[in-house]
Amino acid sequence: MSESIKTSVEFGCSKCGRAIEGAPGETLTCRHCDAETPVPEAGNDLEKCLACGCEHIYRHRDFNQKMGLLLIAVGAGLCFVWPYWPLGVAALIDLVLYVTLPDVGICHRCKAHHRGFDNIGRLPAFDLERHEHYRFEKAKEEGRIASPDAPDLPEPPQKLRPPQ
Ligand SMILES: [Zn+2]
Ligand SMILES: [Zn+2]
Secondary structure (H helix, E strand, O other): OHHHOOOEEEEEOOOOOOEEEEOOOOEEEOOOOOOEEEOOOOOOOOOOOOOOOOOOEEEEEOOOHHHHHHHHHHHHHHHHHOOOHHHHHHHHHHHHHHHHOOEEEEEOOOOOEEEOOOOHHHOOOOOHHHHHHHHHHHHHHOOOOOOOOOOOOOOOOOOOOOOO
16 A cells, blocks of 8 residues: 555755655644745655755665664673674674665755655665756855856946046
């Protein structure tokens, strides 16, 4: 049954930028600033980013780095009690989690994470060129790079005399 698959999206709140998560078709309320963000409806296949509408989404392992670090820390702690082997066990658990965890679809443009969609396994892998392209676009939008077709130099204070 397709009902058992729960699709969701996680992205930065449009107002405060902190992570919010919900299902397609829901209106999400940010826990931090109460801003409401509607999420568009979506089918079982992900066609475009549910946060920004971008069509470039790549596949990535939904791996929680914090959990991995915690496992390593626990393994390192156990070393004091029983030297040598726990680190290996932690690394092994890490590896098992890494292999068994599902894929997540990440938007190249806004980094929204999409989960539970049928076609995530068929999405393209991370594309560095595309990533750089969006990074550049974003920098331009934020005014960190002056765009060549929109000069932002102020008018010179003194007007030149018109030619005779
Ligand atoms: Zn917010
Ligand atoms: Zn996006």
